[in-house]
Amino acid sequence: xxxxxxxANTDNYSYFLIDGIEAAVVDASNADSVLELIDIHKxxxxxxxxxxxxxxxxxxxxxxxxxxGCKVIGGxxxxxxxxxxxxxxxxxxxGSSQINVLATPGHTKNQVAFYCAKEKMVFTGDxxxxxxxxxxxxxxxxxxxxSVNRLRSLPDNTKMYFGHEYTLDNCNYALTIEPDNAxxxxxxxxxxxxxxxxxxxxxxxxxxEKMTNPFFRTNSEAIREMLNxxxxxxxxxxxELRRRKDLF
Ligand SMILES: [Zn+2]
Numbered sequence: 001x002x003x004x005x006x007x008a009n010t011d012n013y014s015y016f017l018i019d020g021i022e023a024a025v026v027d028a029s030n031a032d033s034v035l036e037l038i039d040i041h042k043x044x045x046x047x048x049x050x051x052x053x054x055x056x057x058x059x060x061x062x063x064x065x066x067x068x069g070c071k072v073i074g075g076x077x078x079x080x081x082x083x084x085x086x087x088x089x090x091x092x093x094x095g096s097s098q099i100n101v102l103a104t105p106g107h108t109k110n111q112v113a114f115y116c117a118k119e120k121m122v123f124t125g126d127x128x129x130x131x132x133x134x135x136x137x138x139x140x141x142x143x144x145x146x147s148v149n150r151l152r153s154l155p156d157n158t159k160m161y162f163g164h165e166y167t168l169d170n171c172n173y174a175l176t177i178e179p180d181n182a183x184x185x186x187x188x189x190x191x192x193x194x195x196x197x198x199x200x201x202x203x204x205x206x207x208x209e210k211m212t213n214p215f216f217r218t219n220s221e222a223i224r225e226m227l228n229x230x231x232x233x234x235x236x237x238x239x240e241l242r243r244r245k246d247l248f
Pocket of ligand 1: 052054107126
């Protein structure tokens with residue numbers, strides 16, 4: 001399966017997936033750029049896959065559904081132009097590839113991620129970002145922590161495609177928590193270079209996030225010491241990290 005990154009709005013990402021003559025788009029922020037890719041690659045759009053219902057991820061849904069007759073798939077009935085409501089563990093076929101639905105509530109309560117086990121990639125929407133995680137809008141931190149852990153438990157070499165370009169800001173926050181994390185310092189400078197060159201910080205990998213993303217590192221001694229939470233549960237550490245990020 002081929003993945004084409006489509007930047008949209010100021011910092012959104014959509015992803016155009018091609019397998020043979022079939023295509024899908026994860027989070028259709030903008031219909032025009034998707035219609036253009038359908039034309040260029042001479043593929044038919046089978047699905048819009050929506051991670052959640054927020055407008056900046058779904059503004060293109062209705063136009064794409066009307067123009068191509070594609071299915072609009074997601075886990076939340078609030079998603080614009082939704083045709084097929086899916087549940088955790090359901091599988092979607094695209095060409096010869098299988099895409100698994102992973103429920104990842106936290107940012108919104110019916111949020112899903114799309115996971116391709118064979119290709120080792122996951123589309124995380126606003127649950128997980130480069131060096132960060134989404135805001136808690138409809139769920140408590142416990143819910144979000146278990147979703148973040150679900151993504152963390154995927155194989156280390158899984159590519160993570162996230163919903164926004166927030167990596168640099170997230171690195172700056174993470175450095176207030178772990179100023180001496182050499183991998184994080186390196187990631188910040190790598191990200192600056194990518195963005196200066198007009199490139200993207202998406203995708204990362206589970207492994208990179210384990211080394212640099214504080215929300216994947218609630219067991220880190222350095223983080224616990226910084227927060228003065230050596231004897232707290234991982235969930236409490238996660239909640240405190242999220243609380244501080246909201247104030248950052
Ligand atoms: Zn959102």
